[in-house]
């Protein structure tokens with residue numbers, strides 16, 4: 370079997386899993402997707418919580434609900450990608466080999482890395 374490995378079961382990773390599972394020959398390809406969290410947070414919905422339009426529980430669903438049958442879902446932190454060995458290391462020590470890798474781990478805001486975005490520089494009174 371050839372192995373397709375998707376890192377991140379957020380918006381992009383979930384779309385890839387659905388699209389590729391429909392289009393790849395299942396007798397040739399095994400699809401695995403990894404994410405550190407079981408739950409999906411519908412981020413655009415966050416904006417409506419302060420106004421009472423959504424409640425916090427309205428924007429949380431299990432990621433499994435959005436993954437097609439036959440796709441392996443591993444809940445674990447991704448530690449390291451080794452492209453030279455076509456493999457990914459997980460925090461529990463598990464090693465995943467792949468033929469094709471899709472990296473869809475998204476972005477994380479790190480305001481402290483930009484001077485002025487956090488702390489006393491953030492607010493100026495004139």
Ligand SMILES: Cc1cc2nc3c(=O)[nH]c(=O)nc-3n(C[C@H](O)[C@H](O)[C@H](O)COP(=O)(O)OP(=O)(O)OC[C@H]3O[C@@H](n4cnc5c(N)ncnc54)[C@H](O)[C@@H]3O)c2cc1C
Nearest residue numbers: 377378379380381382404405412413415446447473474475
């Ligand atoms: C408040 C808010 C409002 C938004 N509103 C809109 C909107 O109106 N319209 C719109 O189009 N977009 C909106 N967005 C943006 C949209 O949510 C993102 O663009 C989209 O989720 C990005 O998808 P992604 O798959 O790249 O990343 P994500 O959906 O963030 O998925 C990345 C996944 O990778 C996993 N991951 C990361 N690192 C690791 C690791 N080391 N090990 C294991 N798993 C890992 C994460 O757990 C996550 O599930 C909004 C975002 C926010 C925060």
